[in-house]
Amino acid sequence: MQFNTLDDIRGFCRDLPAGDEASAEAAAQRQQSLTKPPGSLGRLEELAIWLAGWQGREMPRLDRITIAVFAGNHGIAERGVSAYPSEVTAQMVANFAAGGAAINQIARLAGAELRVEPIELNRPTRDFTTGPAMDTADFLVALDTGWRAVPEAADLLVVGEMGIANTTVAATLCAALMGGRGVRWAGRGTGVDDAGLVRKRTTIDAALKFHRGLLDDPLGVAAALGGRELAAIAGAVLAARARRIPVLLDGFVATAAVLPLARLAPDILAHCRAGHASAELGHRELLRELDLAPLLDLDMRLGEASGAAVAILLLRAALACHGGMATFAEAGVSGAD
Numbered sequence: 088m089q090f091n092t093l094d095d096i097r098g099f100c101r102d103l104p105a106g107d108e109a110s111a112e113a114a115a116q117r118q119q120s121l122t123k124p125p126g127s128l129g130r131l132e133e134l135a136i137w138l139a140g141w142q143g144r145e146m147p148r149l150d151r152i153t154i155a156v157f158a159g160n161h162g163i164a165e166r167g168v169s170a171y172p173s174e175v176t177a178q179m180v181a182n183f184a185a186g187g188a189a190i191n192q193i194a195r196l197a198g199a200e201l202r203v204e205p206i207e208l209n210r211p212t213r214d215f216t217t218g219p220a221m222d223t224a225d226f227l228v229a230l231d232t233g234w235r236a237v238p239e240a241a242d243l244l245v246v247g248e249m250g251i252a253n254t255t256v257a258a259t260l261c262a263a264l265m266g267g268r269g270v271r272w273a274g275r276g277t278g279v280d281d282a283g284l285v286r287k288r289t290t291i292d293a294a295l296k297f298h299r300g301l302l303d304d305p306l307g308v309a310a311a312l313g314g315r316e317l318a319a320i321a322g323a324v325l326a327a328r329a330r331r332i333p334v335l336l337d338g339f340v341a342t343a344a345v346l347p348l349a350r351l352a353p354d355i356l357a358h359c360r361a362g363h364a365s366a367e368l369g370h371r372e373l374l375r376e377l378d379l380a381p382l383l384d385l386d387m388r389l390g391e392a393s394g395a396a397v398a399i400l401l402l403r404a405a406l407a408c409h410g411g412m413a414t415f416a417e418a419g420v421s422g423a424d
């Protein structure tokens with residue numbers, strides 16, 4: 088295992104690998120020389136420079152993209168907080184394997200390899216209104232599953248999840264680490280009705296009350312109020328940082344999964360971008376808190392990495408321009424007066 092204790096994670100966060108500033112600077116210079124008014128490709132320019140810095144090359148590539156989808160089950164599902172039964176988690180994992188889910192179609196279109204990691208689906212986490220969802224050992228095993236899912240070398244990692252009831256988990260993490268109660272953070276998830284929404288709020292409030300002594304310990308919160316697929320996403324984001332692989336985060340759940348890391352080290356998400364703003368309540372507020380500007384805003388709320396996978400197409404557009412455009416000198420185009 089990469090991390091044997093929570094202190095190992097804290098130690099990693101104190102000494103984070105940085106991107107390559109020379110490559111980012113070279114890419115920024117190149118952007119200035121291309122046949123367009125400076126800045127006119129807007130955030131596509133920044134994306135090319137960001138990829139250059141983390142890949143360590145002036146001309147970044149997207150030849151090897153891994154989409155990692157982690158799946159987990161949750162004790163709180165028994166409290167009626169989802170529109171679907173928890174069997175759907177394993178059923179959707181089978182659907183991913185058969186190629187029938189939305190993410191299979193988008194991954195193929197985007198030229199990315201899909202990797203699905205179900206994590207102990209037959210052993211849901213405990214109901215966190217009456218105890219910790221995971222003990223430290225369980226949490227570290229799930230985190231390690233995420234770490235090991237990341238290739239030694241890749242041009243981009245995209246992280247997402249599947250787990251019935253996990254929008255309640257994500258909302259609870261946000262409430263615990265950002266403040267506010269269930270009414271601020273509980274959204275409709277897979278489409279719960281009004282009574283389900285009330286049950287989500289009540290569940291979150293009960294969890295906050297039970298764990299009130301723990302709320303200033305981000306990793307303690309991630310274990311006690313989190314879930315295995317969220318812990319795995321955190322582990323994958325840490326592995327990507329260690330290997331300097333840029334990351335696209337999916338929606339509300341995937342972003343909430345890395346909130347505990349951001350509480351340990353403010354710079355820890357420098358290698359990450361938010362693929363999209365989910366329609367789920369709370370995601371925009373969470374993105375603002377983490378200083379992440381979403382690449383897309385399409386009213387998506389599916390999870391399974393789908394929103395971030397669509398955003399790969401934007402990165403491809405950014406790199407097509409960055410690598411393919413002529414410079415003013417090459418094209419004989421006059422510069423600004």
Ligand SMILES: O=C(O)c1ccc[n+]([C@@H]2O[C@H](COP(=O)([O-])O)[C@@H](O)[C@H]2O)c1
Pocket residue numbers: 168169170171248249250251252253254255275276277278279337338339340341365366367370387388389390391
């Ligand atoms: O991450 C998001 O933005 C998101 C928003 C709504 C639903 N989901 C997905 O729906 C499931 C969780 O919804 P729920 O209602 O069961 O909590 C889980 O499989 C997520 O992938 C995900």
Ligand SMILES: Cc1cc2nc[nH]c2cc1C
Pocket residue numbers: 171175179248249250277389390391
């Ligand atoms: C059908 C279904 C597909 C999903 N994909 C991600 N979360 C999901 C939740 C449900 C219910």
